[in-house]
Amino acid sequence: MRVLGFGTYERAKHPRVGILLDGLRQRGHDVAEANRPLGLSTAERVTMLQQPWRLPLLVLRLLARWTSLAVASRRTARSHRPDVVIVGYLGHFDVVLARLLFPRTPIVLDHLIFAADTAQDRGARGLRVRLLGLLDRLALACCDLAVVDTEEHRALLPRRIRGLVVPVGATSEWYAAGHDASQDASPSAVFFGLFTPLQGAPVIAEAVRSARQRLPELQVTMVGTGQDYPEARRILADDEAVTWVDWVDPADLPGLVARHDVCLGIFGDSHKARRVVPNKVYEGLAAGCAVITSDTPPQRRALGDDGVLVPPADSRALADALVAIARDRETLQRARAACAAKGASFRAERVVEPLEAALRSLAA
Template sequence: MRIVAFGTYDSAVHPRVAVLIAGLRAWNQDVVELNRPLGYSTAERVTLVQEPWRLPGFGLRLLRRWASLVRLGLRERRRGRPDAVLVGYLGHFDVVLARLVFGRVPIVLDHLVSASGTVLDRGLASRRSLRGRVMVAIDRLALACADVVVVDTAERVPALAEGGRRDVVVCPVGASDEWFAASGAAADRGVDEPLRAIFFGLFTPLQGATTIARAAALLEPDDRVEITLVGRGQDWDEARRIVGDHPAVRWIEWLEPADLIRLVATQDVCLGIFGTTAKAREVVPTKVFQGAAAGCAVVTSDTASQRGVLGDDAAYVPPGDAEALAAVLRELSVDRGRLDSLRERMGERAAREFTAAEAVRPMMSEIGGITPVEEE
């Protein structure tokens, strides 16, 4: 099939769409990318909700990108009708344009996050507030323009089904080849070295960065645990206040993607999410798949969605429980046998289930794929 990947997505910032595209190509599909990155992250889009006077600038930039995408889309249509159009992550507006440009061509929307869910999760609006109702309307419009909706966990399907959707496909986030290629960087570290754990993200309530900070503050030098926190966002200031000048905690505000991959691959443990919000109970974060692919053991919150994907190959703690998180890190710093077992089992699961080809398998079943390259 010829599939058009369409939109203003930025795969360097949000790698989900890159994994989907790589997976489709692994299934021997002809994927044409028509992409004009908008340059607005999720956090910056959330800021627009708080500071609506910035909306004209956002709208102007979006229109410029769309003008280019219209030209590219019409040119692609002259080549012949594509079999499907994939609208990448953060495509709530792009999917509307895709419907206008490609007409009756099946549209697949990667609905990794909902606009309303993101705003509610970050405490920026209530469902009945004007902001909340606007976000709900944006979600409804985006979903109405799609023929197939892709989500990342089964826990998100019932809410869409209640709205009448029956064409929902669950595709795990997965990890790109670069993460798998980096695996093994920490294999030769000595047993006497401190346990290395890493968290990377945008410090949102969903991620539970303050829980990680409280756990770090509980650790003593004799616990032999080092934690690296990468990124910056909503809860960064509070997390920094909690940790203070703890000698075992390192802060890095930004890394290029390739540098982040190399760093994560040198760690023993990748920390997932620990938030207590409703959304935190529905998702399996990208960092969990990436850390697993890079060869780390995974420690994350004990939710149905994460257990459903990670099984018994991860270490779990109750959401928001800093004491339990600190205890698990202490245990793994002493019990290197368990640490090695978690790393090995999670690496095997990642190679079996988290590759790009496996991530898109449910999508291929929905839109009618052909034999994967590796199975020919």
């Protein structure tokens, strides 16, 4: 089958579409890409959509990328006429162009986030959320299949939209990092993210403070910045066992995470937090870390008994879990081995199995 990956997606920042396309390649499909990265993060895109005066910059940049995409698509179509077009993550606008350029070709939208849902989780309300809801519906109306990551997200799709659940998974770089990593003698945990309410960074900070009182040798790395960063810093104050890293190059992140024993997932209690399995859970598994995250239906389905699940927004339960898993090397090794075994099921070639079947049906 000939597949075209299409859009302004950025593999390094948002690996989801790369996992889908690489998985299809590994399963023997002819995959080409027409990709012109927009150069904006998820947070920047959401901010622009929340602040209308910034929209001209988004429109100008989008038009420039679209012009280049249109030329690249025509060139690619001459030698690689696609049976299916897959529009990459954050493709709310790109899918409209894809529908115009490929009117008779099945279009698959990797709809990993709902714009309205994400903005609402980050504090937006009222008219802005309604407008972003319209954007979601427009994007979905332009596709033949919407790929989401959990059953909870599929339930948000309009009834007339065909949806398919495909776990996010992890790229090969994370598995390679897990294979090559070596750990320090002291137990260690890592969190990385954008410090959004969904992630529950203040809950993590409270838990780390409590856990370190009982397990002083525990070392913790906090990677990233964002909305809840100041509060997390305040809670942990000047604890010398906590290392703060504002930014890590995506190419270096797998190696950094794999050097830790425990990867922390998300601990917020918002509606969105209860609908997702974040990238960091799959990546932590692939890196060979023991994974601790919140006990929500989608995360329980993904991890089963192999991860450590605690109630959302419960810093005491998270502290207890950290101490229990990190108190001795043997316990840590058992937890890490269980998570590494579970992680094998989320390699790219495995997670795309349901997508491959759906694409064959669309192209028939």
